Amino acid sequence: MSTGAVTGPLAGVRVIDLTQALSGPYATSMLADLGADVIKIEPPRGDMLRNVGPFHPADEQRPYxxxxxxxxxxxxxxxxxxxTEEGVRTVRDLVADADAVVENFSLxxxxxxxxxxxxxxxxxPRLVYTSIRGFGDTRGGESPYADWPAFDIVAxxxxxxMSITGPDxxxxxxxGSGLGDTAAxxxxVQGTLAALFEAQRSGRGQYVDVAMVDAVLALSEVVVNNYAYTGVSPEPIGNQLHGFAPFDVxxxxxxxxxxxxxxxAQWAKLCAAMEREDLVEDPRFxxxxxxxxxxxxxxxxxxxxTSRHSTEELVDLLGGVVPLGPINTGDDIFRDPHFAVRQMLPTVEVPGTEDRVSVTGVVPKLSRTAGAVRHRAPLLGEHTDEVLxxxxxxxTTTEGAPR
Structure with a gap:
């Protein structure tokens, strides 16, 4: 696999990736999308995520x-x-001139x-060192749960x-997605980029400590805001949002x-579409x-x-008028022109075949130094010889340089 010329705002940044499963690899993939040279260190058995489906039919003998x-x-x-001592020594040698390390081992x-x-x-001394753990690292705060293992569902x-998600x-x-992992x-990525930016000015790196459970809490503003202001814990109300109506499926x-x-303003537009302008000034609404x-x-x-109209009719009537959208399935997403024009479903090769499959695209669109999905994920150890x-x-260059 040829990596080709690397572009993007992080071109020239080297990241040593000591992560597996989802939270760590997803973070380092975003750094790689933006141009960083991410060197993924895997044990001989490989990242555990290699063995998690879905699989392409050609991958039966070589999980990917x-x-x-x-x-x-x-x-x-x-x-x-x-x-082994040799493995640890090699990691230390790689880190010596890297910009960042990301790891998600247990505490x-x-x-x-x-x-x-x-x-x-x-x-x-310029190294930015980022860790992702279920409840963080003691360097960021002595959590009573620091030694607890965690998965997405726990976070x-x-x-x-989870306290506000569900019908009741x-x-x-x-x-439904791995939010506990991906939010972390x-x-x-935010912390790593901030620390890299600061290191350019100070010449000094620092430790970036991320807890999965903290990341989920930061996205649970409904829980925090309601309890902070009222002392009442909000409960699940399906697809609605506390304080807003109409706001639902x-x-x-x-x-x-x-x-x-x-x-x-949105309610007035909806009332006009329903031919119920009288509701705008109704004291109840x-x-x-x-x-x-x-x-x-x-x-x-x-x-x-809405029950008197088809989904297509409602999209035609209200699309672009008030916030409204169909509930897209995978099939819908792959046919939607928005995701195509936004390059959100780029394809990569399936190793050992002539097939290509889609992965999720790069979300932030930079106008001058855009990131990109340049090549597929590597086979286990595919670049060991190259990197070493x-x-x-x-x-050799360092040893021969004048002192």
């Missing part, structure tokens, strides 16, 4: 799961056994391996978002659409708060009207 492929595009894979593992932030910062539960208080559910990834003649018209208090009547009126040869060449 779709989740792994999406979260590890644009990276180079090097196999090192960190249980204390990196310290026991001799790869703690403090030991690596002695080698490279969603303890971070609060008796049926609380996790958000986003904050890890509403029925159509042949399905459902998502509709939000909670503010006066005249203010945003009044519509929330009388939401049962609001939804009764809206549902009666580069390391040897740098050693």
């Amino acid at each position: 799961g779709g989740v792994f492929g999406n979260a590890n595009r644009n990276k180079r894979s090097v196999v090192l056994d960190l249980k 204390g593992v990196m310290d026991r391996l001799g790869l703690s932030y403090e030991s690596l910062a002695e080698l490279n 969603q539960a303890m971070g609060g978002i 208080r008796d049926q609380r559910v996790r958000v 990834s986003l904050f890890a 509403v029925p159509t003649k042949d399905g459902e659409v998502a509709l939000g018209a909670p503010h006066r 005249a203010t945003d708060h009044a519509r929330w208090l009388h939401r049962e009547q609001v939804y009764e009126i809206v549902h009666e009207w 040869s580069e390391l040897a060449a740098r050693r």
